[in-house]
Amino acid sequence: MCDFLVHSLLQNSALKTPNEICVQYKNDSWSYIELYNHCLKIKKYLDEIIVVERRNIGIHFNNDPSFLISFFGILMAGHTVVPIPYYSTQTEVERIIHFCDIKILFTDKKFSSTHVNTTDVSFVVSRYRNNTLDFKSPLINKNSPALILPTSGSTGDPKFVMLSHYNIYSNAIAHGREIQHNSNDIFIITMPLSFSSTITTQILSCIYSNVKFHIVPLPLFPRAILNYIEKYKINCLAAVPSFLMNLIEAIESYNYKIDFKLSFITISGAPVTQRLNKQLKEIFPKTDVIQTYGLTEASPRVTMMRRGYQKLCCGKPVDGVEIKINKQESKREGEISVRGVNIMIGYYKNKKLTQSTFNKNWLRTGDIGYLDSDGDLHLIGRKKNIIISGGINIYPEEIEEFFFNQIGVIQSMVIGEKHYILGESPVVYLTINNEFNIKNIYNQSTKFLSRYKIPKRWYKVKNIPLNNTGKVIRTFKPELLHSEVILDLL
Template sequence: MNLSSLPDLRAAQNPTAPCICDDAGDLNNAQFLQAVHRAAATLQASGIAVGDVVAVMLPNTSSLVVSLFAAWRLGATATPINPSLADAEAVFQIQDARAKVLIIDRPIDLDAVTVISPTALTSPVSVTVIDPPQGDDLLALLIYTSGTTGRPKGVMLDHANIGAMCQMVIDAFTMTGADHSLLILPLFHVNGIILGALSPLLAGGRATIAGRFSPKTFFDRIEQSGATYFSAVPTIYTMLADMPAEVRPATSSVRFAVCGAAPASVELLEKFETRYAIPIVEGYGLSEGACASTVNPPTGIRKPGTVGLPLPGQRIRIAGPNGSPVAAGQTGEVLIAGPNVMRGYLNRPEETAKTLDGGWLHTGDIGRLDEDGYLVLVDRAKDMIIRGGENIYPKEIENVVYQLPEVAEAAVVGRADPVYGEEPVLFVSLNSGATLRPDRIHAHTRHQLSKYKLPVDITVLDELPRNAIGKIDKPALRASLPGHHA
């Protein structure tokens, strides 16, 4: 299904029904379609056509969703950019995606890219109704995900991938026109786009974009909106579960809440559910799989400690080191197949071939299937750190630290944190005769990396530990951290 015609369908069926709202106001179906027309006309006037890429670097607002549909209206591809990225990080994504236009709400210095403010998308312009292209094989989204090489990769998702993923979500959660998403996760992630925005709109429901999350205002927004579900990460559930005892919100409108991006403890799930009477549904997925691949069924048996069953239309297989199936109940790499799996990584044929080897998405995560087919994640891709739901790859931080001429070796590992789950810590050794203070290292990284990627602690050692084959021994570094449990 090509999603570009969704605004037209909604406006034709019920023009005055609510569609999407944010902190600035509401749009009904007819107004949403008009906003998409205006934005598409502005993009078209900037030279955007079929096959071009539109970069969108905005905070969570209705304008971001309008921008996606405006790009699709022209047969273009949208690449959402984390608005908290440093300029150098954003420029890499813009250039790697070969974006022709950047929609952004702040000044940025860029060559060879047309910069458009979100207010320009709403300006009165001569709007010619643009018939949306219908090809399901048109590229819809370029979602950038960090890789173990330290350079983000563009995950190519076409309209067939996105349409299939949305329908799987709708089926798994039995969504109808009565459903109302409260969107608190960032819209540069597939979770926010698919689960928070597109799926409820496709089901005939609506979405409220809550902007920046705050535990102090979250339940007020639930009560005011009458939302029927939301999706969040364990860090958010921890904050909400730890609210003062006098906080007693009305939550009867909420059918379920989704938890993903990082493992949640059984204790946290029980604490939240008992306090607020909202069932939490744990799931698992990757950008390469368009969002979600397994979920604990909202109306069936939910097994704490698992990430649930495969979504309708997807298959999960556990493979041994050589790719062969393992015995029932044994651990191995989690492989995924289904119409939601990406077309590949942009301009990275070798990595694409490796990741999609044999027609299966090789996740790099280690898990097993229990006797009922529920997926249990045992470990995850080697070194990835998940801080409050954000993926951090140590190699990216290490590459920045190696820019300092005094640094001989650098290693980043995750340290347990009660709020964020994990935080990155850095160990370095210096070249002979060199001196370098940790605060100078921190200052250097601060100019190159997003705030959430910055090491929270920096230790300078005479030399970093090595294993038997001479590689830096990261398990030994983790074991040296306070509170580490093997």
């Protein structure tokens, strides 16, 4: 079967390897045929209660098999899935329900809303018997929307991305082919199931490759995850940098003996620093550390390092994807633009934003990067984060990486402060430990950073705000950080 529909990936595996284990959760597991049977029950339930042609249907679960069952069942019935992040507040959930025109919500939580019918997956699954499998689906166009995903990008303003079946299907297969799973791989999901990266490059890519994957409920505690990996012989995972930093800290703090081998770690959500890459190589010397680049609007995978790569970069485009750098004058870097079969339909109920995001079929990402002589992508920062000091563009991410690579620095955040002559000047907020030596680090900064890039004020803070993918949240009020000035160069 090759109709380019997302749920056909599960259908194909249920036909080819029906009794192989697909997913494990705690001490329970489901074969492909068992998972598919449960999904068919959701489809049958929706067929009975919905008479209109298409609906947007919400799903709101922690990392749990109920997410998978409702996700595939909704798609099989010909509807569009709206995954709502489990950590959302009730107000945020209500806002998504209203904006995305959701009338049915699969969830294990109780809501006071009168605008939506809530349904428990276990109720639906227990309602129907396992009948003869029917692999027929309603007539669905591959270009029709399969997912509507909330994303805030780096601005904090919620947007809702519409991805078609073909967007997601093609991107999942492209990622799966590049990652080169083998039959012995056992994958663990460490990110929320509602993320586009989790859906496409983990769940669907594993199903396409017939790889068993484990779902672990959130929140994840590093030491528990290490024990889980060892117990279930996990040999591959995907994670965001902040999760891996916490994992490394736990290994070092508890003198944890690594008795397992990882085939690969794919990293997304934020750039990998030299320091993090070095730490991972020291702890897992035979593991492929694969940095990737993508965004929800691209389903999400755009580029990735190939297996065996030693150079730290974002790699080359996956199959079906093109990138170009919109350079200014003689500069090597510029805004990254993307086009391909993975690019979104548009933003839900926002034609104006959709039109402004595209330039002649090229998606403008808002990210700044460059291509090296091998054609590999390197990410520098966000266009909207640029600090303009005396007419010179400064990328805060470049300065943050310098600080992160210094002994005694746990986390850093660079932003622009108003300056009466320069317009803006860079300042840095630091979380530090007892090994921090301000004199040594300042001396290092004069060697590795141009003079105009050296932050003019250094602040010590207890915590730096991060989002759920480990990216620094820059839309905040600095006075709320309760900072202490430890160096003033103004």
